[in-house]
Amino acid sequence: MKKTIFSFIVLAALLLQPAAAAESITLSNGLKVILNPDRSAGIIALAVFVRAGSAYETPADSGTANLAFAMITRGTKTRSAEELAAATEALGVSIAASSGEDHSVISMVSTEKTFAEGSAVLFDMLLNPVFPEAELSKIKKVAISGLKAEKDDNFSYTLKRLKALMFKGDSYALDPLGTEENIAGVTSSVLSAFYSRNFTAGRICLSVSGSFDKGAMTALLEKSLSVIPAGGQFVKPQSAASAEAESFASEKMKKNQAVVMTGFFAPEFASADYPALKLLSSVLGGGMSSKLFSTLREKEGLAYSIGTIYPSRAKTCAFIFYAGTRKENIERIKQGFLDTAVNAGKPGYITEKELADAKNLLVGQFRLDHQTNADRARYLGWFELSGPGFGYDAAYPEAVKAVTLEEVSKAAVKYLVQPKTFVLDNE
Amino acid sequence: MKISDKIAGVIAAGFIMLAGTSLFAAEDFVKSTEPGKNGIVKLVLRNGATVLTKEIQNGLVSFQVWFRTGSRDEEENNSGISHFIEHLIFKGSASSGVSGLSRLIEGRGGNLNGATSKDFTNFHFETAKEHFYVSLDGMLDCLANPAFDEKEIEKERKVVIEEIVRGDDDPGRKIYEELFKLSYPSHPYRREVIGTKEVLEKLTRADITAYYSARYSPERMIIVGAGDFKTAEFVSALEKHFPAGLGKPLTEGLRKKASFAPGRKEFTGNYGQGYYGSAWLGPAADNSDTYAMDLLVTLLGSGRSSRLYSKLKEKEQLCYSLDMGYSTMRDEGLVYVTAELPPDSRAMFDKRLLEELKDVCINGVVEKDFAKAKAILENSYIFSHETDGQMAGDLGYNEAIINYEFGQDYLENVRKVTAADLKLVAAKYLSGVPASVALIPADK
Numbered sequence: 001m002k003k004t005i006f007s008f009i010v011l012a013a014l015l016l017q018p019a020a021a022a023e024s025i026t027l028s029n030g031l032k033v034i035l036n037p038d039r040s041a042g043i044i045a046l047a048v049f050v051r052a053g054s055a056y057e058t059p060a061d062s063g064t065a066n067l068a069f070a071m072i073t074r075g076t077k078t079r080s081a082e083e084l085a086a087a088t089e090a091l092g093v094s095i096a097a098s099s100g101e102d103h104s105v106i107s108m109v110s111t112e113k114t115f116a117e118g119s120a121v122l123f124d125m126l127l128n129p130v131f132p133e134a135e136l137s138k139i140k141k142v143a144i145s146g147l148k149a150e151k152d153d154n155f156s157y158t159l160k161r162l163k164a165l166m167f168k169g170d171s172y173a174l175d176p177l178g179t180e181e182n183i184a185g186v187t188s189s190v191l192s193a194f195y196s197r198n199f200t201a202g203r204i205c206l207s208v209s210g211s212f213d214k215g216a217m218t219a220l221l222e223k224s225l226s227v228i229p230a231g232g233q234f235v236k237p238q239s240a241a242s243a244e245a246e247s248f249a250s251e252k253m254k255k256n257q258a259v260v261m262t263g264f265f266a267p268e269f270a271s272a273d274y275p276a277l278k279l280l281s282s283v284l285g286g287g288m289s290s291k292l293f294s295t296l297r298e299k300e301g302l303a304y305s306i307g308t309i310y311p312s313r314a315k316t317c318a319f320i321f322y323a324g325t326r327k328e329n330i331e332r333i334k335q336g337f338l339d340t341a342v343n344a345g346k347p348g349y350i351t352e353k354e355l356a357d358a359k360n361l362l363v364g365q366f367r368l369d370h371q372t373n374a375d376r377a378r379y380l381g382w383f384e385l386s387g388p389g390f391g392y393d394a395a396y397p398e399a400v401k402a403v404t405l406e407e408v409s410k411a412a413v414k415y416l417v418q419p420k421t422f423v424l425d426n427e
Numbered sequence: 428m429k430i431s432d433k434i435a436g437v438i439a440a441g442f443i444m445l446a447g448t449s450l451f452a453a454e455d456f457v458k459s460t461e462p463g464k465n466g467i468v469k470l471v472l473r474n475g476a477t478v479l480t481k482e483i484q485n486g487l488v489s490f491q492v493w494f495r496t497g498s499r500d501e502e503e504n505n506s507g508i509s510h511f512i513e514h515l516i517f518k519g520s521a522s523s524g525v526s527g528l529s530r531l532i533e534g535r536g537g538n539l540n541g542a543t544s545k546d547f548t549n550f551h552f553e554t555a556k557e558h559f560y561v562s563l564d565g566m567l568d569c570l571a572n573p574a575f576d577e578k579e580i581e582k583e584r585k586v587v588i589e590e591i592v593r594g595d596d597d598p599g600r601k602i603y604e605e606l607f608k609l610s611y612p613s614h615p616y617r618r619e620v621i622g623t624k625e626v627l628e629k630l631t632r633a634d635i636t637a638y639y640s641a642r643y644s645p646e647r648m649i650i651v652g653a654g655d656f657k658t659a660e661f662v663s664a665l666e667k668h669f670p671a672g673l674g675k676p677l678t679e680g681l682r683k684k685a686s687f688a689p690g691r692k693e694f695t696g697n698y699g700q701g702y703y704g705s706a707w708l709g710p711a712a713d714n715s716d717t718y719a720m721d722l723l724v725t726l727l728g729s730g731r732s733s734r735l736y737s738k739l740k741e742k743e744q745l746c747y748s749l750d751m752g753y754s755t756m757r758d759e760g761l762v763y764v765t766a767e768l769p770p771d772s773r774a775m776f777d778k779r780l781l782e783e784l785k786d787v788c789i790n791g792v793v794e795k796d797f798a799k800a801k802a803i804l805e806n807s808y809i810f811s812h813e814t815d816g817q818m819a820g821d822l823g824y825n826e827a828i829i830n831y832e833f834g835q836d837y838l839e840n841v842r843k844v845t846a847a848d849l850k851l852v853a854a855k856y857l858s859g860v861p862a863s864v865a866l867i868p869a870d871k
Contacts, residue, residue, distance in 0.1 A: 040485070041813050082741070085731035090799045092806030109810055138744060145747040145767065148699040152598050254697040256592040288517065288529035288539070298526060301585030304593055324593050357534030364536015368487065368553055371814035 022209075022380055022390060025218055028226045031201035034380040034390045035217060036209040038373060044115045044210035045373035047107040048126065049381040051203040052194075054176040055101045055237050055314060063178015067139060067186050068194045069099040072106060074135040076128040081135050084121060093118035095125070099176060102314040102386045109374050112211040123224045126199070131191040143183050147175070151253065154424055155305070155324065158259040162422040165249050166263050166318055170240040200231020207381035207390070210373040239316035241265060243418050250423040258327050259424040262337040264416050266319035269312040269387040275399045276411040277319065281310035282358040283350050283408070284340060285321065289357065291344075292321065296336045302329045314386050319415060327426045334421060345413035355405050363397045456666050464835045467822065468658050474669050475646030475677075479822045479831055480661055481653045488559040488654035489815035491551035492570060493823040495647040498620040499545045499683070499757070507622010508630060508638050510543040511587055515635065516550060517541065518579045520572040523565065525579060531565040532558075539566070545616050546757045547827040548643070553816050556655040560664050567668040573639065577632055584627060591621050598866050601694070602704040602765055609692055609862040610706050610761055614685040645669065646677050649826045653819035682711065685759040689860035695867045700747070701770040702866040705780065707857050709762040712755050712829040718840045719852040724753045724762060726792055726800035726849065727783075734796065735764065735783060745776040757828040762856060770867050777863065788858045791850030804841055 022036040052065045073095060074081035088095050093110040095118070106126065110118040150157050160175060167173035177183075206225070208217060243265065267273050285292045285308025296302045303323040310319045321337040343349045370376050384390040392399075458471045470478040497509050517539075519527045532539045537554030539562075550570065554562050594600050604619050611617035652661050687708035710716040727735045728751025740749045746768035754760035768776055811817055825834040 043810065043813060082732060082737065085737075086799070089730040089732045089803055090795075092802035092804075094806075094810070111806060111809060114806070138741070141744065142747045145700050145769070149767065151697075151699045154593075154596050256595045257589075287533045289526050289533050294526055297586060298582065301582040301589075304586055304589035324589065326589065326592060357530065360536040361533045362536075364533075364555060365538060367536070367555065368538060371487070371816075372810075373813070374810075 022376075022393065024384070024390060027201070027222050029201040029228055030230045031225060031228060032205045032384060033218075033221055034205070034207040034384055035212075035214055036207070036373075036376055036380060037212060037214055038209055038376070039211045041373060042112050042211050043109065043373045044112060044208065044212055045107070045109045045377040046119065046122070046206065046208045047105055047374075047377040047381045048122075049205045049207070049385040050104045050106075050198055051102075051234060051385060052104050052198040053100050053102055054174045055171045057171055057174055057178075059174065059179075061178075061182060062174040063143065063176070063182045064186055064190065064194055065099045065104055065198075066176050066178060067136070067143060067183065068131075068191050068198075069097045069104045069106070070139045070143070071131050071136060071191055072097050072125055072129050074139070075130045075132040076124045077130055078128070079121075079124065081132070084125065087121050088118060091118050093121075095122055097125075101172065101176060103382070105378075105381070107374065107377070115212070119220070119224075126225070127227065129195060131188045131195070133188050136186070136188055136191070140183050140186065143177055144180055147177050147180060147183075150175075150177075154255060154257055154259050155322070158261050158322075158422055158424045159320075161249065161251065161424070162261045162263050162320065162420065163318065165422055166245055166265070166420045167241050168245050169242060170316075171237065172241070172313075172315075172317065199228060201228050202231045202234045204228065205381050205385045207377045207384070209376040209380065237315055239268075241316045245420060247419065248421050248423075250425050252425045252427045254427050255424070256326075256426070258325050258330050258426055260323050260325060260330055260333045260337070260421065261423075262321045262334070262341070262419045262421045263318040264320075264341070264419060265316055266310060266415050268315050268317065273407075273411050273414070274312070275396075276403045276407045277310055277415065278362060279355065279358050279400065279403055280344065280408050280411055281308045281319065282362050283354055284308050284344060286358070287361055291340060292323075292336075295340075296323065296333065300332070300336075302333055302336070312382075312387060330423055330425065334423070337421075338419060341412075341416040341419060344416055345409050347409065350405065350408060352405055355403075355408060359400055359403070362400050366396060456669075457662060463832070467831065467835065469831065470662060472645065472665075472669065475644070475675065476648040476650060476669070477826060478662065478665065479649065479651045479826060480656075480658045481818055481822065482656065482658060483653060483815060483818070484655050485815065486556055486655050487553060487815050488556050488652060488656055489551065489553045489819040490559070490563055490566065491549060491651040491816075491819045491823045492566070493649040493651065493827040494548045494643050495546070495649070495827050496642040497543055497545050497547045498618055498622070499615045500642060501615065501618065501622075503618075504626065505630065505634065505638065506618050506626050507587070507620070508626075508635065509548050509642075510621050511583070511627065511630065512635060512639055512643070513541045513543045513548050513550070514583050514587055515575055515580065516569050516573055518576065518583060519574050520568045521574045522572070523568060523574075525576070528565050528569050532562045535562065537562055543620055545620060547824070549823065549827075551816070551819070559654075559656055560660075563664055564668075567665070570643070571668050575632055575635055575639070580632055580635065584630075587621070587627055588624055591624055591627075594621060598698055598702045599765075601866060602702050602864055603763075605692060605694070605864040606704045606706045606761065606763060606862060609690050609864060610687055610708065611685055612688040614683060614758065616685060616756070616758065616760075644675065646675055649823055651819045651823040651826075653822065654815040681757065682713070683758050685711075687759075687862070689862055691863045693865045693867060695869050698866050698868045700868065701768045701773055702765070703746075703768055703773055703776065703864070704763055704765040705777070705861040705863045706761040706763040707859065707861050708759050709753050709755075709856055710852075711759045712757055712833065715840075716852050716855070717755055718837075719844045719848040720753050720762065720856065721755075722797070722800050722804060722841065722844055723787075723792075723849045723852055723857075724751050725804050726796050727751050727787070728764065729800070729803055732799070734787075734792075735780065738783060739766075739776060739779055743775075743779065745772045745779060755828070773865055773867075781861075784853065784857045787850065788854040791853075792846055794846055797846040797849065801841065801844075805838060808838055
């Protein structure tokens with residue numbers, strides 16, 4: 001019993017630092033694996049990150065990655081879609097695949113007990129997908145209905161339109177769902193070719209967090225996944241975003257609510273300015289004590305949802321101010337956004353105390369966002385694949401704490417210029 | 428499960444040693460202390476408030492306050508007041524000032540929020556253990572001495588009206604709200620938690636303060652802590668926020684029996700696709716059918732190989748998405764099926780759904796599907812109890828609607844259910860005509 005108590009306390013203490021125990025190994029085919037043993041919950045979470053998504057697509061083939069990842073769980077050489085679903089669900093294991101912009105992910109959460117059987121099914125999906133036509137026709141219908149339903153969500157629709165405005169000529173303007181025409185043209189052989197191109201060791205990073213033995217896990221992954229071909233050298237995508245893009249667009253729809261989004265070009269995840277911009281985003285729009293929340297919502301009551309978004313991306317992306325409001329407030333919100341952007345770089349607008357609070361908030365949220373094994377596996381794999389490496393998961397809090405007020409103001413002056421605005425207006 | 432059982436044992440042992448050293452607050456503050464399962468301690472304070480703690484040594488703490496009052500306890504003329512109060516609490520106490528609470532907690536890296544539902548109102552934060560007590564003092568100060576400042580009420584009124592307007596544009600939410608409205612002809616579950624614009628425009632400061640003192644009283648209060656703290660210190664920290672004295676006993680009945688009305692409603696609007704929902708009246712939380720109902724809903728609608736999903740979506744392709752759910756609530760909650768679908772397949776979807784349910788009512792379920800549903804339910808329970816916040820939420824929610832043991836004994840009770848029970852529960856609850864709602868795109 002004493003031994004149990006001791007090991008519990010030691011492992012629990014590791015939680016104080018996000019994934020501090022993580023380390024990486026490389027399989028014989030070059031596939032990078034991040035291992036984060038953590039026995040506190042009896043759960044194992046595994047995430048397979050693939051460098052594929054709409055950022056790697058063109059207007060002619062957008063939507064392919066989305067279909068490929070929706071199909072990866074729907075048929076292997078030896079199991080039908082139905083058999084795959086029945087096999088994992090009978091174990092109570094959850095396997096999900098989704099595609100985004102910079103990367104796509106196939107993830108699994110299981111208990112220690114069901115991991116062996118669950119991962120056997122997952123590896124079958126990864127290694128032997130067949131993309132059956134009958135399943136594809138179903139998935140295509142769902143994707144087309146998803147495109148039609150985009151207008152039913154005011155916020156995501158406005159975001160999609162703002163990106164199209166800002167990133168004309170760049171892959172970030174593309175809808176990850178694609179277009180109706182593109183979706184219609186995808187066949188099983190298109191997906192097989194996509195698979196061969198993208199499922200190579202150089203484009204994949206796998207992360208595991210939870211209750212496992214490092215040696216046994218390493219042996220299992222080597223045995224199961226070293227057959228994945230090494231593939232060629234991976235080339236990072238380049239941004240084609242241009243400051244010359246139009247600065248305003250709007251659309252009138254029969255809705256009760258209006259949405260205003262103003263975007264600015266901002267640097268990629270690996271940029272030296274990244275931590276300063278994360279803090280700027282936090283001060284201006286991250287939480288209930290932020291500048292936008294306390295002025296436009298708390299003082300003026302102009303909006304319910306309001307804030308900023310600065311995503312962590314592989315190439316030049318958008319730093320966005322957003323607000324859900326009403327027709328009569330659109331102009332005041334637009335002006336409020338522009339004033340905030342201009343003021344953000346002025347001395348004295350952000351105080352040392354606000355910066356210190358923003359640092360605590362950012363680091364604190366980061367820590368609170370690492371509580372489940374699925375969270376820890378997601379962060380590690382993502383940092384390795386799209387950012388400065390998995391080690392940044394442990395280094396990030398220090399990088400944030402080191403930023404000075406001057407660096408934040410400089411970042412505001414440098415990046416919060418040439419605003420582009422999209423308004424979802426009411427008829 | 429073995430590991431977590433061991434962990435629970437360790438914490439329980441630690442607690443008993445502490446209690447033996449009499450670190451507890453004065454006896455006139457705590458009325459009773461009761462160590463429960465899995466390291467949970469339940470205390471009842473002399474003022475009537477319930478305190479639940481679970482110590483987990485992981486560097487973080489989740490603190491939650493649940494009030495057994497929500498839109499269920501409102502009337503037509505103050506519909507939405509609980510939700511409005513929830514917003515106003517974050518506007519600070521007489522001494523903290525506006526945004527004082529969010530600055531206090533977020534400035535130390537924590538997060539905070541609140542939620543109002545039909546059965547409860549909830550306030551919570553999560554933070555690193557070193558900031559726990561200062562955050563707790565801030566939140567309890569706002570709850571004990573809310574400012575309800577006249578000017579802030581006016582501003583927040585606009586914000587909540589924005590929230591109502593925003594919700595009107597969301598088809599998923601509309602289906603849900605319309606199902607409740609249609610299903611309950613008289614029970615207060617029929618009203619939206621957020622209330623109506625008309626009522627909100629009229630609520631005065633006097634209405635708010637009177638309602639707050641009447642409903643947000645210690646005897647309806649459940650205080651939950653899960654994470655890295657010691658129960659004895661935690662209880663001492665609570666003491667200064669509550670005036671001494673005995674609480675009033677709860678005089679109202681805990682249950683209001685709900686009746687159900689089947690019916691159909693259609694709305695045509697500017698939608699990109701069709702949306703559908705059907706609902707039946709399910710068992711209330713205090714009814715032991717609730718475990719079999721959870722299993723039945725899992726068997727029918729959870730996962731791609733579940734019965735309704737595999738047939739109606741995968742094989743027959745009548746919809747793009749399908750969800751089935753059951754809200755375990757204090758009074759009888761709804762069992763519902765929602766779907767996104769092409770408008771022209773709605774009639775067929777409706778017909779096939781009822782046929783499948785009828786078949787379950789008559790012929791029961793297949794043993795293999797039953798075993799699968801149990802595996803899914805058990806595992807999803809484990810996956811959703813990994814963080815302090817999830818554990819505190821489980822304790823608070825269950826204590827608010829029935830009692831915290833409900834959550835602790837949940838898996839054990841689920842394991843006792845047999846396949847034959849599912850047939851009985853299906854026949855008892857899902858054999859009647861449902862309440863059905865559809866949203867239809869205007870151009871179809």
